[in-house]
Amino acid sequence: MTDAAASDASSGKTSSFGFRDVDAREKVRLVRGVFDSVASNYDLMNDLMSGGVHRLWKDAAAAKLNPQPGETLLDVAGGTGDMARRYAKMARAAQMRRGGEDASVIVLDYNAEMIMAGVHKGGEPEMSWSVGDAMALPMPDASVDAYSISFGIRNVADIPQALAEARRVLKPGGRFLCLEFSRPTATAIRKAYDAWSFHAIPRIGGWVAGDRDSYQYLVESIRRFPDQQTFRAMIEAAGFSRVTVTNLSGGVAAIHHGWAI
């Protein structure tokens, strides 16, 4: 357990684990168990949760972050490195056009199983891998140009603490980006998505990955996560400016983007 998580636990803080409230220490342990369990089926999990559309959402998020040559980009809760691979390729393409230094793209995740699955999948020359906690980043203040977290923040036991850490490690003028499941804006989409996620996903997770409970948690954690405007206010409260929200697939997912000014 990290120092941050331990201090949450000792302060008696509670946090959501799916539809249950558990203490923060318990959430850290339970979420780690979920990702230990799904690491080997991770791509399948993403395809199930999003109907395969997560690839397009990740492309849109990477384009919004707009990685540049010479930048240090940190992808927190980076899992198997899906976002970091995109950043490395985009920064290199810009470098080929305009010149400049190599970018440095750090994938950080607290789950070594996920990192190992990512290393096995293969990286890009600009990428490095690190095991660490979003709530206590092992980076100095003002050391990165861009911070991203994709489908990770809803799993973190103390979201304000993770946002404060994002703000701390960003240089002045640095960019913050979060891609996360969110709240569909239209009732018809919400109903269809609820039916798919509550009824189909845990069942398919049980059949395909032999792990219904982990998939049930993942679906419930999406419902417990704050809606677009509530989360935007949390990002502003952490000290970010000009925070924008871009809905994807009618709000099934959303990109929050802000500036450390």
Ligand SMILES: C[S@@+](CC[C@H](N)C(=O)[O-])C[C@H]1O[C@@H](n2cnc3c(N)ncnc32)[C@H](O)[C@@H]1O
């Ligand atoms: C759904 S996966 C997303 C992975 C990747 N970002 C992507 O979009 O494919 C969530 C990841 O968050 C990681 N995670 C959860 N809590 C974390 C924390 N406090 N610090 C770092 N990583 C965390 C998990 O280990 C897992 O790899």
